[in-house]
Amino acid sequence: MKALIVDDEKHVREGIKILADWKQYNIHAVLEAEDGEEAITLIEECKPELIFTDMRMPKMDGISLLKWLNTTNQNSVVIVVSGHEDYKYMRSAINYNSFDYILKPIDPEILNEALERAVEKWKETNKTSKDELTNSKKSLSKVAQYICEHYEEDLTLQHIADKFYLSREHLSRKFKQEYGQTITDYLTEIRIKKAKELLLQPNYKIYEVAYLVGYQDEKYFSKVFKRVVHVTPNDFRNSFITKQ
Template sequence: MRALIVDDEKHVRDAIKLLVDWSAFGIDDVLEAADGESAIALIAEERPQIVYTDMMMPNTDGLSLLRWIHEHAPECKTIVISGHDDFEFVRGAVKYGGMDYLLKPIDAGQLHEITEKAVQSWNEDERERLESQMRSIRMNSLRPVYRDKLLSSLVDEPGSYYDAKASFAQEFPELAEGAACRIAVVAADTMHGKLRDKFAAHTDLLLFSLTNICNEMIGEPRQGFAFRYWNTHYPIALLVWSRPERLPQLLESINDGLHRTFQARVEFGVGDAHPFPAGAKRSFAEAETALRHRNLLKRTAWIHPFDPNEPSRSAELHFSDFDDQVRLAIRSASKEKIEEAIRGWIERVRSTNAVTMEHLDLWKHEFQVLKSRWVKEFFPGDDAEKRLPLESADLPIPLNDRGELSLERWQEEMTDSLVRLAELVRKAAQQENNLIYDIAKYVQSRLDSDISVQEVAAHFYLSREYVSRRFKQEFGETISDFILRHRMERAKTLLLNPSLKIAQVAHMVGYDDEKYFSKVFKKAVGATPAEYRRKPGD
C-alpha cells in the first residue's frame, strides 16, 4: 500500500512519518507533497490508498484537494490533520468523504487508531471491488466471450473469417481485408510476483483485468483489440490493425498503466505485420516464438519482437546425461545423494547462461520420461505407473520475485519430487522383502498338497512371472526347487519313524503316487526311500 502526506510544513510531514508504524499496516511507500496542487499530480501518478492532508496550504488548499479526490480518486481514504478548529473545514471534510478530522498538535494514539480504520476500510472496499468485478465478469461475459472466440478461431484458422464475415463486420468494423495486422501475446507464465499474489485465487479475474486494461490503453478510435485466447498457455493476445509499426510503443504504455495500477509489468511477444486475415495466424506464431526464445534466467526487456534472423539456441545439455547418477541416488534412498545429483544438474544449467522456454520444456519432458523409466525399473509389476507420485503434467515455471526463472526453486522442486520417489522405492523394497518371506512361509505350510507357482501367485494376487523372478532374486532358487528341497528334507525326517509306511510319508509331503515319490526322492537324495531308511546311522 501507499500513503501520501500533504502539508506545507515539513516538520509536520516528518512528525506524521515518525508517529505511524507503516509496516504494521502493510504500507511500504510514503509519499510527500507540500500543497494540494502537487498532491493532485502525485495522486494521479501513484494512486496512493491513504491521504493525510492539512487544510490551509498555498496554491490548492485542503478543501479543494478533498473535492478533487472525491471526484477523481474516490477509492482513496482521506484523513484531515489541521491546526484550525473551523466548522466549515470540518463540514467540508465530511462532505467529501474524510474519515476523520484531527487537530494539531498530533496525538499519536488518535493517529494510529484512525490509520488502522482507514486501512481496514480500504481493504474492505477493495474486497468489494473485486467481488463487484467478479459479478461484472459473470453479467457481461457473453459478448466478450463471443469476441474472444471469433478472434481465437481466426488465429487458429484464418479461413474462419469468411464463415463469420458478417460478425467480424459488426464487432470489428475497422478491420479490412488485406490491411496490415500485427499480434502480441502476454507471457502469463512469467508474470510478476505481485500480480500472481494479488490474484492468487482469482486467475480469471486477473486475466479479465489485464485484458480490460489493454483495451483501455488501446483507446478510441480503436487501434486494435485485446482478447482471451483459449487454445494455448498464452491466454491474452492483442490484435492491432491501426499503425501496427507502433505496437511496441503501445505495449510500453500498457505496461506503464499496469505499473501504476499494480506496481508490476508483464512480458509481451510481438509478431511481424502481415495482411489480414491470413496473416493473423502467422503473426501470432511469431509472437509465441519470440517468447519461447527469450532468456528466462535474466530479463533484458519487457517487449520481445520476433527476429527471423535470431540464431537458434538448441539445447546442448540434456537431463538424460544425468540418468545413471540420479537413478543410483534414488536407489540409495539418500536425500543427500539426491540433492547432490540434482545440484550437479542445476550447476550445469546455470553454466549455460541462457535458458529458453524450449530448453525448459525439453528438460521437463526428459525428467518425466526418465521418472517413468525408473518407476518401471524399480517396480517391475504390472501397476508400475501407479507408483509414480501424482504431479501435474504442466507444472508452473519456478520463478523468483522478479518473474525470472529461479534455478534454486527448480532445484528444490526436482529434489522433493525424487525424494518422494526414493521413499516409495524404499518402502516398496521393504514390503516386497516381507512379501517374499510370506510367500516362503505359505509354501512351507502347503508342502503336503499339490502346490504350484500359479497357485502361489494367485493366492497373493501377483503375476506368476513376478513371483518367480522376485523369489529367485531373494532365495537364489526357483519356487519349484524350494518346494522340492523342503519336501525332501521333511521326507527324510519322516522316514526316521519306522512306524510310518513309505506311502504315508509320500502323502505327507504332497505325493499321491508312492512310485513317483520314490523316483523323485532317489533323484534328489541318491537313494530310494527304503534304502535311505536302511542306511546305518540315519
C-alpha cells in the same frame, strides 16, 4: 501500501512520519507534498492508498484537494489533519467523503487508531471493488455468449438489458469498456461472420442468408455487409466461386 502526507509545514509532515506505525500496517512508502497541486501529481503517479492532508495550504488548499479526489473517484482513504476546529473545514471533509478528521497537535494514539481503521476501510473497499469487477466481467461474458447464441433473433440493446436486469446505459458503457466495441458492433461482427459462411454455400439465396443471420430486409443486410466487408454479398460469393 503507500501513504501520502500533504502539509505545507515540514515539521508536521515529519511528525506524522515519526508518530505513525507504518510497518505494522504494511505501508512501505510514505510520500510527501507541500500543497494540493503537488499532491495531485503524486496521486496520479503513485496511487497512494492512504492520504493525510492539511486544510490550510498555499496554492491549492485541502478543500480543493478533497473536491478533486471526490470528482476523480480516486481509490484512496483520506484523513484530514488540521489545526483548525472549524465547522467550514469539517463540513467540507464530510461533504467530500474524507474518512476521518484529526486535530493538531497530533496525538500519537489517535493518529494510529485512525490509521488502523483507514487501512481496514481501504481493504474492505478494495475487496468490494474486486468482487464487483469480477461479477461485472461474469455478467458481460454471459451477455456476449447470449448474443453469440441468439444473433439470428431481433436483438436490441433494450432487449438484452432487460434480459440481464441491467440499465441500457450501464450495459452499453461496461460492454464497450470490456470488449472495446459497442454491443451493436459486436452483434454485427458475429452476423457478418456467419453470413460469410452461409454465402459460401450456393444453395442459399441472398435473402435467405440475410434472414438466417437476423436481418429481415435483404437490402439493409447487403448495405451492412458491404460496409463491413467492403464488397456486396454477391461479389463476395462470386469471388469464392471464381477461385474454385
